[in-house]
Amino acid sequence: KQEVTQIPAALSVPEGENLVLNCSFTDSAIYNLQWFRQDPGKGLTSLLLIQSSQREQTSGRLNASLDKSSGRSTLYIAASQPGDSATYLCAACHTGTASKLTFGTGTRLQVTL
């Protein structure tokens, strides 16, 4: 059974800092890995999707990497802003199981002024 863990559970950084969020998964047989953002009481916003054949994806200040062999993914946020404050979730898409997603435990990020 796939298990997805995110470290740290919570993080507070001053504005302008670069930061890294970590995601680890136990089963490397995945189609892709997605990173999402969730604001309090809201749904999910997809940030980046990395296919299993890819090593990284970039969008603006965000860069996500994937190392299937070690079961790890990272989300790098450059020059953090208060508007980046949210919970960040990673999710691994299983192979052979109708594309089910297993979500990580989430990292609550607060960017302070």
Next chain:
Amino acid sequence: GAVVSQHPSRVICKSGTSVKIECRSLDFQATTMFWYRQFPKQSLMLMATSNEGSKATYEQGVEKDKFLINHASLTLSTLTVTSAHPEDSSFYICSARHPGAGGPYEQFFGPGTRLTVL
């Protein structure tokens, strides 16, 4: 493109009543949709996979008679919480699998429905 909507966004009901939540893919056809629930400060847990024209597949521990899922068209899946009780209060989120965007297995998520059972 690839927009998924949910209705209602928030619902409050009395214990014992049934509540229906709709999930629609607005600009694409989705043969597969998924229903998740999320408790406060916890992650999303998959409840069931909804397949158009066939029975839903439920995850272990999810009562299929309590959480009725119907996927009668390629753009609509519904989740009915039957005889709701306070412990069913949660945030319910649906997703739809888009056939081509970002790869064959990308899911797009609805905005969620907050259910409160009094």
